[in-house]
Amino acid sequence: MQYTTMPEIDKLLQKAQEVLMFLKKTTVTERARLMHHIADAIEALGEELLLTAQQETNLPVARLATEKARTVFQWRSYADAVATGNVLAVRIDTALPNRMPAPKPDLRKTYLPVGIVTVFCASNFPFAYSTGGGDTASAIAAGCPVVVNAHSAHVQTSVIMAGAIAAGIEKAGFPASVFSHVISEGFENGQYLVQHPLVKAVGFTGSYMGGKTLYDLAQKRAEPIPVFAEMGSVNPVFVLPKKLKADPKKLAEQYAASLTLGVGQFCTNPGIIIVPDIPEFDLFLDTLATTVTETSPAMMLHKGIAGSYHKNKQATITQPGVSVLAEAANTNELAGNATVAITGKDNFVHNKTVAHEVFGPFGLVVKYHSTEDAIAIAQSLEGQLTATVWAETEEAGDNRELINLISEKCGRIIFNGFPTGVEVCYAMQHGGPFPAATDSRFTSVGPDAIQRFARPVSFQNWPDSLLPAELKNENSLQIWRTVNNELTKEHIVL
Amino acid sequence: MQYTTMPEIDKLLQKAQEVLMFLKKTTVTERARLMHHIADAIEALGEELLLTAQQETNLPVARLATEKARTVFQWRSYADAVATGNVLAVRIDTALPNRMPAPKPDLRKTYLPVGIVTVFCASNFPFAYSTGGGDTASAIAAGCPVVVNAHSAHVQTSVIMAGAIAAGIEKAGFPASVFSHVISEGFENGQYLVQHPLVKAVGFTGSYMGGKTLYDLAQKRAEPIPVFAEMGSVNPVFVLPKKLKADPKKLAEQYAASLTLGVGQFCTNPGIIIVPDIPEFDLFLDTLATTVTETSPAMMLHKGIAGSYHKNKQATITQPGVSVLAEAANTNELAGNATVAITGKDNFVHNKTVAHEVFGPFGLVVKYHSTEDAIAIAQSLEGQLTATVWAETEEAGDNRELINLISEKCGRIIFNGFPTGVEVCYAMQHGGPFPAATDSRFTSVGPDAIQRFARPVSFQNWPDSLLPAELKNENSLQIWRTVNNELTKEHIVL
Numbered sequence A, B: 001m002q003y004t005t006m007p008e009i010d011k012l013l014q015k016a017q018e019v020l021m022f023l024k025k026t027t028v029t030e031r032a033r034l035m036h037h038i039a040d041a042i043e044a045l046g047e048e049l050l051l052t053a054q055q056e057t058n059l060p061v062a063r064l065a066t067e068k069a070r071t072v073f074q075w076r077s078y079a080d081a082v083a084t085g086n087v088l089a090v091r092i093d094t095a096l097p098n099r100m101p102a103p104k105p106d107l108r109k110t111y112l113p114v115g116i117v118t119v120f121c122a123s124n125f126p127f128a129y130s131t132g133g134g135d136t137a138s139a140i141a142a143g144c145p146v147v148v149n150a151h152s153a154h155v156q157t158s159v160i161m162a163g164a165i166a167a168g169i170e171k172a173g174f175p176a177s178v179f180s181h182v183i184s185e186g187f188e189n190g191q192y193l194v195q196h197p198l199v200k201a202v203g204f205t206g207s208y209m210g211g212k213t214l215y216d217l218a219q220k221r222a223e224p225i226p227v228f229a230e231m232g233s234v235n236p237v238f239v240l241p242k243k244l245k246a247d248p249k250k251l252a253e254q255y256a257a258s259l260t261l262g263v264g265q266f267c268t269n270p271g272i273i274i275v276p277d278i279p280e281f282d283l284f285l286d287t288l289a290t291t292v293t294e295t296s297p298a299m300m301l302h303k304g305i306a307g308s309y310h311k312n313k314q315a316t317i318t319q320p321g322v323s324v325l326a327e328a329a330n331t332n333e334l335a336g337n338a339t340v341a342i343t344g345k346d347n348f349v350h351n352k353t354v355a356h357e358v359f360g361p362f363g364l365v366v367k368y369h370s371t372e373d374a375i376a377i378a379q380s381l382e383g384q385l386t387a388t389v390w391a392e393t394e395e396a397g398d399n400r401e402l403i404n405l406i407s408e409k410c411g412r413i414i415f416n417g418f419p420t421g422v423e424v425c426y427a428m429q430h431g432g433p434f435p436a437a438t439d440s441r442f443t444s445v446g447p448d449a450i451q452r453f454a455r456p457v458s459f460q461n462w463p464d465s466l467l468p469a470e471l472k473n474e475n476s477l478q479i480w481r482t483v484n485n486e487l488t489k490e491h492i493v494l
Helices: A006-024 A028-044 A047-057 A061-084 A134-141 A152-172 A188-195 A208-220 A241-246 A248-264 A281-293 A303-317 A345-350 A371-380 A393-397 A400-408 A447-453 B006-024 B028-044 B047-057 B061-084 B134-141 B152-172 B188-195 B208-220 B241-246 B248-264 B281-293 B303-317 B345-350 B371-380 B393-397 B400-408 B447-453
Strands: A090-093 A107-113 A116-120 A146-149 A179-182 A199-205 A227-230 A237-239 A272-276 A323-327 A339-344 A362-368 A384-390 A410-415 A454-460 A481-483 A486-488 B090-093 B107-113 B116-120 B146-149 B179-182 B199-205 B227-230 B237-239 B272-276 B323-327 B339-344 B362-368 B384-390 B410-415 B454-460 B481-483 B486-488
Touching: A006 A107, A006 A116, A006 A146, A006 A179, A006 A188, A006 B400, A028 A061, A028 A134, A028 A152, A047 A061, A047 A152, A061 A134, A061 A447, A116 A134, A116 A188, A134 A146, A134 A199, A134 A447, A146 A188, A152 A179, A188 A199, A188 A208, A199 A208, A199 A447, A208 A227, A208 B208, A237 A241, A237 A371, A241 A248, A241 A272, A241 A393, A248 A281, A248 A362, A272 A281, A272 A371, A281 A323, A281 A339, A281 A362, A303 A339, A303 A362, A339 A345, A345 A362, A345 A371, A362 A371, A371 A400, A384 A400, A393 A400, A400 A410, A400 B006, A447 A454, B006 B107, B006 B116, B006 B146, B006 B179, B006 B188, B028 B061, B028 B134, B028 B152, B047 B061, B047 B152, B061 B134, B061 B447, B116 B134, B116 B188, B134 B146, B134 B199, B134 B447, B146 B188, B152 B179, B188 B199, B188 B208, B199 B208, B199 B447, B208 B227, B237 B241, B237 B371, B241 B248, B241 B272, B241 B393, B248 B281, B248 B362, B272 B281, B272 B371, B281 B323, B281 B339, B281 B362, B303 B339, B303 B362, B339 B345, B345 B362, B345 B371, B362 B371, B371 B400, B384 B400, B393 B400, B400 B410, B447 B454
Parallel strands: A090 A481, A116 A146, A116 A199, A146 A179, A199 A227, A237 A272, A237 A384, A272 A362, A339 A362, A384 A410, A410 B454, A454 B410, B090 B481, B116 B146, B116 B199, B146 B179, B199 B227, B237 B272, B237 B384, B272 B362, B339 B362, B384 B410
Antiparallel strands: A090 A107, A107 A454, A323 A339, A481 A486, B090 B107, B107 B454, B323 B339, B481 B486
16 A cells, blocks of 8 residues: 655645635636536446445445445535535625715625645545545535545545546546545544645544544644534434334334444434333334344444444443343354343433444433433433434424424434435535534535535625626626625626 | 622523523524614613713714614614525425435425524624624524623623613513623633533634634533634735825825724724835835824723733834834823834745734835735735735736735735725625634624524424424515525425
């Protein structure tokens, strides 16, 4: 393996900085064109990509093919979002020279790239949250050159993807340093990047430990920089009594399916289910135990992930008041065997270790007796990417206090469903209160993810000929603009 | 003076937390109504407010009256911005149950308040950036209860303003703890607030020292929270040769007027002017010297500000290569006497002390000889709230590299004008790259300031009857919404 050296990183960043000045001058239309070229190049990648990724991550080819299609869709939909002005909304206030007591100047606000963005790849999504994933696509959409730090668990996949991105950039006629690829042994390169004066923002998807370390490094810089770290969560599922009563068996089967999907290796995996102690509780529990026991163990992403799964699971199930309900058989320490345990409300609320994320197919059933119990459980939760409520519609209406409290803790709240499956669309919020993410005001999925890497700049009293295209009187890009408080696509006639 | 104790702060925050759950359930229309009531109450304040503020800050009554009107306008325009959906833009993607390979869920994204916001007041704007100022208005617009830490330099003004806000809240029928007022001796209360687990965001306007200290405290919390600190800057003015040649006398007079406006106590004060060494340079300099010498010194905001002005000015003018060009006479150490000094490009670029902000009526002329000089000066700058270019239109077109570089360093870029005067409108960007502000992606002035204190939350597959009003199929609030990628005010028909 040829690792990137720090002097090489310096050179990559210096070139990227030159390209930043070039990208600043491109219009949203030109950046959208670039992004479609990159999407084409990724789309054209064939079996080599899928098989390499399969070998490096143990993920099935069918799942990887879907993830690749999603990755391509991210590039295209983010490109459309900037090109239409739906994201990075332009604001224009025209002058009022006769206003009293002072004239109002002409002010026009657009967005500039924050600067070079460093992206850290996720082990569990080699395409969609990695080299050519959502962070890279949204940073380039904002006009930022990107330096990707490849994930050590899927370097070859990363190299292939980097090649496609480079080809797309070349085809579009953009300078190569829009995108750079760093291969690292250990953590030093990553830390060097986050502390480098030319790097102005960071995108990260992974563990709390990894994300928080980078966040702290970035805040300690002489010039602190924004770090968007998506660090996962336990994604609690609250079940209300009438819904449990309606079909305990089906709920248990569906929960087990969501919990064990992809060997539980999703940051939205529903690791905790809060279930009322009513007569149907036993049937729910029996079905869950049976279904989980019958799940075949499967290879996890890599040795480190598997090791952590078994260690963290052990730490939880050996806590006082926690008992194992069911555990699928396992003969391979690199595989994740589905496991569910059970505990009570008091134990969950008072012992923080019990509520910690176990990345993998591990579920914890928390039994509760009353609405007050459920509220206490919700209150004890840390920030989550998602939370889910299973309830009859009327029942949910009667439990608004609980549901309000749950929504306080998460970025996405699901009704009678499961959180695995993160749709790429405008209405997606993938993020949440700390520690699910480092900044709950942003999403890392959907076109609004672009907002993480753009900063507004106002132009005051500039001649029309010198303004960026999106701010000129003539709306040649045909984007949505807020002109004197009204959304419009009209030209401005002064 | 009755100072607030820490146990009292705890109680205020506990009550505010209860109100947060109440505010979460209010619609944007209801919050807008509350804000207009507060605006009414502030508007109704009369001479007592103005005279108290005048006594505490030495600011003239006429200026204070304008600032009060601006403050009222902030409440009203931010109220309208949330009520129309122009800020906190709702996104809706309806379900595609038959999509392959997997159905698409119904997703609807709105905004929740981040939680209790603590606001620190500015010494130089007792109304517009203080107790009832832009931070408070934008936090309440986002649905956040606010705890204001009064500025020690204008506590009585703050008390009067807090009374008006309380009256407005009562009139609107909202709970009192939407707004709380803390009076502090020293810094302990402020630090306690920023570190309190119930506080979820901070707004600050003031010095670099103050803002950075609070920022660092907030990042060291177990749960880091966003701090938007606007910390001022030197707001460089770049003059290009043809423009100087056109009218050196008028430019010097206008610059002096902007520099000394309000005893130079604006965060947008143009503390540095970069002027080409052409024959007209001498006339520019002579006029500037004469105008500045003739400026009457005036009382600064308070003793601390005046002391810092004289100390910091002294530190700059005693640097090697810096010489005083003109200094208005002064007999009162509490007054700020306008002063201009001059230095050369090399000295400016290599000695960071020379480029430091001197808060008050102090200007530094930096002489340059070539476009390369001007580029080097621009490159050496830290992040700025504003930067200004004086140029003929054609000349500016010929200097795009320089202007691009300047825009890279600031939040607002002005053409042939001066940065003092911060318009309250959608297109305003008041903020900028660090150290002008702690997060360049947000503004503290204009309706978009609300975005600092709101976080998106997605509702997945919720029954229409249980959705927040702004997300229901029927668009009863008549707000702009992005529905299936298109901006519309239409109802949704499924």
